[in-house]
Every structure is written in structure tokens, then in C-alpha cells.
Amino acid sequence: MGAKRRVSHDCGSGKVLLVENKTEGYAAWCHRCSDKGFWPHPAPTLAERLERLSRASQVEAAATMTLALPQPMNLDPSTWPLEARVWLYKAGLSNDKIKELGVYYWGAAHRVVMPVYDDQGLVYWQARGFERGRPKYVNPPIDKARLMARFGTDGPIVLTEDILSAVRVGGVARGWAVLGTSLSIPQINMLVGAGPVLIWMDPDGPGRKASGRMLRALRQIGIPCATINTDKDPKLHTYEQISHALQEGSGRCA
Ligand SMILES: [Zn+2]
Known part of the structure; x- marks a missing residue:
């Protein structure tokens, strides 16, 4: 699956036909005559689907041990x-x-x-x-309570829930994903002395609650901080919107 191979085509000599095993079937396209074709994979039977699921679970179980x-x-x-x-x-x-x-x-x-x-x-x-x-x-x-996924090198530290949000924010500031909705003691220690911290969780119940908890925890130990509340996850904003939100949040940092 996902593999490509060049084979010969009946329009002449040489390996000119590109065949690709895609999710839905085999796709072929000839570089010389532009002929193309598609051969769908048969829909899997229930037994095949179960077999595939069980194989995937075994592969996952092994991979998640290291x-x-x-x-x-x-x-x-x-x-x-x-x-x-x-x-x-x-x-x-x-x-x-x-x-x-x-x-x-x-x-x-x-x-x-x-x-x-x-x-x-x-x-x-x-x-x-x-x-x-x-x-x-x-x-x-x-133990993910002992790490944060960090992206970006300049600007304020912005705590996010997930890695993708940290990647996005990391394009204009320092995006640090706490990998969930709680801030552990080791994670708080990483923030001490690192500058102002903006807390930007996802706009759902757990995210909002987490923001309040984190704000109180950081204020208690004297880290300048503020929360950012938006109606979408940080990762779903444009860079311009992210910059604007960070600027506004930084102004409220106390
Ligand atoms: Zn051809």
C-alpha cells in the first residue's frame, strides 16, 4: 500500500507506465501516451476487516512498548x-x-x-x-507529565493542549504543548524563569477549566501569565489571527 512502480506499457518499449497502489485501488498512468486506468480494490469482507484490525492492534501493542x-x-x-x-x-x-x-x-x-x-x-x-x-x-x-512538546524559538511561551496547536503557534512564538489539559509540577518547573506565559487551551469544557487551573497555579508562584480564549483550537487559526491573539494576551499578562 502506498508503493509505486514503473512498468512497461503496450505503447512501446521502456518502463513508462507508473502504477500506484492507492487506498482505493491501483492507479496507472503512462508518461509516454498519457493513457490511464484505475482498478479498485475489492471491498474487504467482515472476516478480512477483523483480521486487519487484529493485526494492527498487535503491531501497535509492540510499537508502544518502546x-x-x-x-x-x-x-x-x-x-x-x-x-x-x-x-x-x-x-x-x-x-x-x-x-x-x-x-x-x-x-x-x-x-x-x-x-x-x-x-x-x-x-x-x-x-x-x-x-x-x-x-x-x-x-x-x-511519562508525558515530565515533558512538553516545544516548537518555535522566539516570543512568549504559549501553552497549548496538543502538538499540532504548538506547531502552529510555534510559527510566530514559542508553542509548548502540555499534551493534555493538566499542568504537572515538572512542567511548571520548566516555566519558572522562562518569561511570560500565555495559556491557550481548546474552546471546550475541559479546556476552559484547565485554563483557569493553570492560570491560578502559575500566578501563585509569580509567573506573569494570561489566558487566551477563542472559539476555535489554536491550530485552526491563521498566523495573522494567532499573532493578534498573542499580542492581545500579552497585554493582559500579569
Ligand atoms: Zn503508454
């Missing part, structure tokens, strides 16, 4: 199933940005893997799935 990045990696977003790409495109990530971040498609589990690095190297990864009946995220056995 920090090592799950293999094999498909680093070319243009060959991924559409839903895997669209999820990242919605958060404003281009194919180039996806490659730059080292985000890849893990076909064996039908998941997109987001690696998290710090100065020392790989510290965490998160694999987002798209199939009903399976966990939305799987990750390695790392």
Missing part, C-alpha cells in the same frame, strides 16, 4: 491516504512543513506519527489513528 519510532515510515505525504493528510492540512501544515517536522505515515497501523524532539533527541511520539473502534492516539510508555 520510545523507538514505529516502522516503517512513509515520509512522503503525497502518497498517504487522504484522511491522514487532511487532518494535518486542516491545521495549516503544508507537505513541506510535514516533512520538516519528520511527521510520517505508519501504514501498518494506519496512523500518522508525530515525533517530539528536545535538544537531546527523540523524547516522545504520538500516533493519531482514523479508524472507528480503535484508540484515537497511541504513544510510547513515557
